Amino acid sequence: MTAVVEALDVWRSYPLDGVEVHALRGVSFTIRRGEYVAIAGPSGSGKSTLLHLLGALDRPTTGVVRFDGRDLDDLGDGELAALRNQRVGFVFQSFHLLPRLTALGNVALPLVYRGVPRRERLERAAGALAAVGLADRTTHRPNQLSGGQQQRVAMARAIVGDPQLILADEPTGNLDTTTGDEVMGMLRALHEERGTTLVVVTHEARIAARADRRIQVVDGRVEEAP
Amino acid sequence: MKLGEAARVALEAIRANRLRSGLTTLGVVIGVLAVILLVAIGQGAREEITATIEDLGSNLLLVFPGQADLGQAPTRSRFTLRDVEEVGRELGDPGRVAADLVSGEVVRARNASAFVSVLGVTRTFPNVVTRRVERGDHFSASDVATGRRVAVLGASVADELFPGRDPMGATLTIAGLRFRVTGVLERVGASFGPDRDAQVLVPITAAQRLFRDSRVDAIFVRARTTDSIEQDASRVRTVLSRRFRADEFSILTQQDLIGVAGRVLQLLTLVLAAIAGISLLVGGVGVSNIMLVSVSERTREIGLRKALGARTRDITLQFLLEAVVLTGAGGFVGILSGTALAVMADRFSPLPAVVTGWSVTLAVTVSVAVGVLFGVWPAWRAGRLDPVAALRHE
Numbered sequence: 001m002t003a004v005v006e007a008l009d010v011w012r013s014y015p016l017d018g019v020e021v022h023a024l025r026g027v028s029f030t031i032r033r034g035e036y037v038a039i040a041g042p043s044g045s046g047k048s049t050l051l052h053l054l055g056a057l058d059r060p061t062t063g064v065v066r067f068d069g070r071d072l073d074d075l076g077d078g079e080l081a082a083l084r085n086q087r088v089g090f091v092f093q094s095f096h097l098l099p100r101l102t103a104l105g106n107v108a109l110p111l112v113y114r115g116v117p118r119r120e121r122l123e124r125a126a127g128a129l130a131a132v133g134l135a136d137r138t139t140h141r142p143n144q145l146s147g148g149q150q151q152r153v154a155m156a157r158a159i160v161g162d163p164q165l166i167l168a169d170e171p172t173g174n175l176d177t178t179t180g181d182e183v184m185g186m187l188r189a190l191h192e193e194r195g196t197t198l199v200v201v202t203h204e205a206r207i208a209a210r211a212d213r214r215i216q217v218v219d220g221r222v223e224e225a226p
Numbered sequence: 227m228k229l230g231e232a233a234r235v236a237l238e239a240i241r242a243n244r245l246r247s248g249l250t251t252l253g254v255v256i257g258v259l260a261v262i263l264l265v266a267i268g269q270g271a272r273e274e275i276t277a278t279i280e281d282l283g284s285n286l287l288l289v290f291p292g293q294a295d296l297g298q299a300p301t302r303s304r305f306t307l308r309d310v311e312e313v314g315r316e317l318g319d320p321g322r323v324a325a326d327l328v329s330g331e332v333v334r335a336r337n338a339s340a341f342v343s344v345l346g347v348t349r350t351f352p353n354v355v356t357r358r359v360e361r362g363d364h365f366s367a368s369d370v371a372t373g374r375r376v377a378v379l380g381a382s383v384a385d386e387l388f389p390g391r392d393p394m395g396a397t398l399t400i401a402g403l404r405f406r407v408t409g410v411l412e413r414v415g416a417s418f419g420p421d422r423d424a425q426v427l428v429p430i431t432a433a434q435r436l437f438r439d440s441r442v443d444a445i446f447v448r449a450r451t452t453d454s455i456e457q458d459a460s461r462v463r464t465v466l467s468r469r470f471r472a473d474e475f476s477i478l479t480q481q482d483l484i485g486v487a488g489r490v491l492q493l494l495t496l497v498l499a500a501i502a503g504i505s506l507l508v509g510g511v512g513v514s515n516i517m518l519v520s521v522s523e524r525t526r527e528i529g530l531r532k533a534l535g536a537r538t539r540d541i542t543l544q545f546l547l548e549a550v551v552l553t554g555a556g557g558f559v560g561i562l563s564g565t566a567l568a569v570m571a572d573r574f575s576p577l578p579a580v581v582t583g584w585s586v587t588l589a590v591t592v593s594v595a596v597g598v599l600f601g602v603w604p605a606w607r608a609g610r611l612d613p614v615a616a617l618r619h620e
Contacts, residue, residue: 055533057613058614078537081535084532084533096526096617101238109531110535112235113536114535
């Protein structure tokens with residue numbers, strides 16, 4: 001199977017109050033096409049930093065991150081933006097929906113930056129909302145939706161552009177257990193139906209256990225579980 | 227992202243914050259309004275004064291002591307009635323030559339009093355400077371010859387000193403001396419410059435006696451035709467040169483006066499525009515301020531948009547357009563309200579106001595420039611935000 005993302009001896013350091021903090025200390029692993037991988041670890045272990053690097057939101061201090069075989073270091077701002085826009089779908093712990101837009105508007109947002117005409121955008125957004133079971137909530141604003149519904153809108157936004165890779169950062173962190181399970185079930189369904197590669201970052205062993213493979217991060221290093 | 231798309235996103239954000247957007251725009255509205263209104267008033271003053279000078283007639287020559295120049299201290303006149311007579315003799319028609327002697331005085335009649343310009347004038351004065359005596363008569367030759375204490379009142383002086391009474395034949399006192407009213411001048415009406423309705427004309431000989439001074443402040447010559455102005459001017463110069471150095475007097479035509487007044491008023495208009503420009507600048511700083519607040523408030527939104535594929539320049543463009551839309555709208559409303567106020571001021575207040583094309587163009591250009599100028603920095607900061615830090619922002 002071909003690699004979607006590869007990390008090769010990745011270090012990420014940043015200054016915090018004048019002290020150099022090493023969030024990642026030489027991390028290497030590969031995520032292959034069609035996989036469902038959990039990146040697990042306690043808070044502060046560097047797993048979110050890792051997710052940002054995989055999603056081309058950040059660059060490593062040293063080491064190489066390859067996306068589809070291309071070194072992210074070789075890409076400029078515009079190319080990174082295009083990569084995030086077309087290849088990656090993000091799902092965040094706190095949903096990150098724009099309060100002034102409807103569910104439909106929020107889901108259509110990535111397509112705005114792809115230059116898709118407005119009508120087609122709205123059609124595709126409606127399709128994505130239907131895929132997460134929110135066909136009847138298109139005109140609602142985020143504050144009119146429950147937490148679980150908001151996260152489903154965020155998932156629709158992640159898949160609307162048909163990305164190769166969905167990166168979910170603690171997707172159940174702001175939800176109760178039942179709703180969280182529903183969201184995880186839906187993520188798995190999207191992964192299976194569409195063949196999208198899925199990476200979930202979580203500190204909950206229970207959530208991590210649902211994945212096909214687990215990458216354990218402790219103190220900025222990887223301990224891969226079987 | 228296409229420009230139209232970016233504009234739509236900017237409008238969404240503006241609509242989401244209606245009150246704040248409105249107040250920010252208000253700063254620009256006031257600035258643009260001030261520019262248009264004040265320039266209109268300056269321009270109105272200029273046109274009115276020009277019209278007032280034109281009323282003097284285009285074939286009038288004015289002879290002043292000293293150099294008629296901006297910033298020159300007034301020169302004490304050394305002209306006397308003898309010079310006036312000699313000019314009349316030289317031109318072969320004393321009826322075309324007049325002179326005055328001016329002093330600000332308090333005049334009283336019964337209980338009323340007013341501070342007015344008392345003009346000691348020759349008998350020829352109304353004809354030469356085209357003032358019409360509406361009621362009664364101007365002084366006779368013998369009034370002037372003997373320095374009789376008679377007075378012709380400007381229209382507003384007559385109103386003020388003799389409210390509801392007929393001033394004809396009544397008496398008033400100037401500097402404690404009694405004068406009899408023989409006539410009232412036709413109303414001129416003017417908002418700028420000396421109020422020519424607040425004048426009292428007395429025989430120049432009486433004025434000289436009253437002020438214990440034999441000087442003449444100015445000599446007026448009416449040329450027969452506009453074409454003979456230059457010829458008359460050179461003859462007047464010849465006569466006066468016998469007694470005075472060339473720099474001791476100056477001869478001005480109506481065009482000269484319009485030129486001098488025009489320069490003064492152009493300056494006034496520019497000063498008004500500059501003051502108004504400052505308020506526009508303050509409006510611009512307000513836009514900049516609000517944009518900075520908006521960027522920091524929407525840090526998470528910026529992080530999200532970047533995560534979803536917005537490039538640095540998409541974000542910058544979005545915020546820049548927001549600033550430009552805010553100031554552009556402010557400029558538009560400012561032009562409408564400024565023009566409306568100028569028209570109202572012109573119609574319902576004594577201030578004349580004329581909206582000029584250049585002030586509108588200037589206001590539009592400056593307000594959009596302000597938007598770009600004061601929007602660029604916040605927008606640039608927005609575009610450069612690190613998406614990871616922005617997403618974590620609380």
